[in-house]
Amino acid sequence: MTADNRIVLSSDHAAIQLRQVVAAHIAMRGWAVVDIGPTTPESTDYPKHGEAAARLVASGDCRFGVVLCGTGQGVMMAANKVRGVRCGVCADTFSARMIRRHNDANMLSIGARVVGEGLALDIVDAFLTAEFEGGRHAARVEMIRALEE
Ligand code: RB5
DSSP states (O other): OOGGGEEEEEEOGGGHHHHHHHHHHHHHTTOEEEEOOOOSOSOOOHHHHHHHHHHHHHTTSOSEEEEEESSSHHHHHHHTTSTTOOEEEOSSHHHHHHHHHTTOOSEEEEETTTSOHHHHHHHHHHHHHOOOOOTHHHHHHHHHHHTTO
16 A cells, blocks of 8 residues: 555544445545544544544645545535645535646545435546646646645
C-alpha cells in the first residue's frame, strides 16, 4: 500500500452506513481504503472527523479523502481549515468531476441525508477518475493556496 493509492474515509454518526458502502466501492475499484470510522452509532462531532481525514491527506499519507456527514457541509468546512486541503461537497457527478479537473480538489464530501447510495457511488467514481487539467487552473489553485499564508 503506497500513499498514492490510499484514500482516507471518515464520517460522523449520520453517515456511517453510506460511508461503509462507499468504502467497499472504493476498495472494489482497487484503492487502498483507510477507514478511520466511527463504527458505532452514537452521536459524534463532525468537525473532528473532517479534521482527522484532512490531516492524513495534508500529510501525504493518503492521496485523497472522502468525508461524509448528514449534509456533507460540516465535515467539508472542517476539512478545509487544514492547510493544503481542498474539499468540495458534491451532490451531482458534474461537480465531482469538475472539482478535480479545475480545482485540484484532494477531498470530496457527500451528504448522506442528501444523496442516495447509487448517486453517491457515481459521485465517488466521477471524482476519482477525473484528472486535474493544470494550465490556467493551476494558477487559480495557487491563489487559493496563497490564502493560507
Ligand atoms: C448531525 O445531526 C448533522 O448536523 C451533521 O451530520 C452534518 O449534517 C453537519 O454538517
